[in-house]
Amino acid sequence: DVKVTQSSRYLVKRTGEKVFLECVQDMDHENMFWYRQDPGLGLRLIYFSYDVKMKEKGDIPEGYSVSREKKERFSLILESASTNQTSMYLCASSLHPAGNTEAFFGQGTRLTVV
């Protein structure tokens, strides 16, 4: 079974802190994604990556950056956390960029910024 693992289920951080959310997948997937999920707004794409060291902005990249130094790991960075970044963050991966294939999600990290 494909496994997408997010490093933390719950995080509480202070305003202004630099926050790292880590995601690891174990199936050699090329695509990786970071979404945030908010009630009534669904899943909004922050950033995605289709190869090591490659990244593309999604729909809401402001205030975030990403890093993909290894194929299996995709990190989301909040440069200076703010209260409006309190949310559920979901990482996902999919097999191949040249086909529409199933996306596998991690269990999510619920981030609270105080």
Add this chain to the structure above:
Amino acid sequence: QQQVKQSPQSLIVQKGGISIINCAYENTAFDYFPWYQQFPGKGPALLIAIRPDVSEKKEGRFTISFNKSAKQFSLHIMDSQPGDSATYFCAAAPRADRGSTLGRLYFGRGTQLTVWP
């Protein structure tokens, strides 16, 4: 701008009834339409998916109906069960080639389904 519009936002159905969730899109480049199911505390998981070369796909109690000319697709859950209570997301993806946004999905805002016993 919402690329995929989903309705209703919430749905309450009696056990044994039919649950219907609708989605609409505008981008004619979309050619893959999956539905994801999310239980509380879990990430979404693929439930069923369809491509526009067919008008219907059925897997057990779950059916996708697809209307290409109307640019609409819907999820039908027959004989709904309390265990089906979850949030459902429709999504769409464009034809994937090296020049496109590779493999990204555009999600609807979700429907919270509650099935009463």
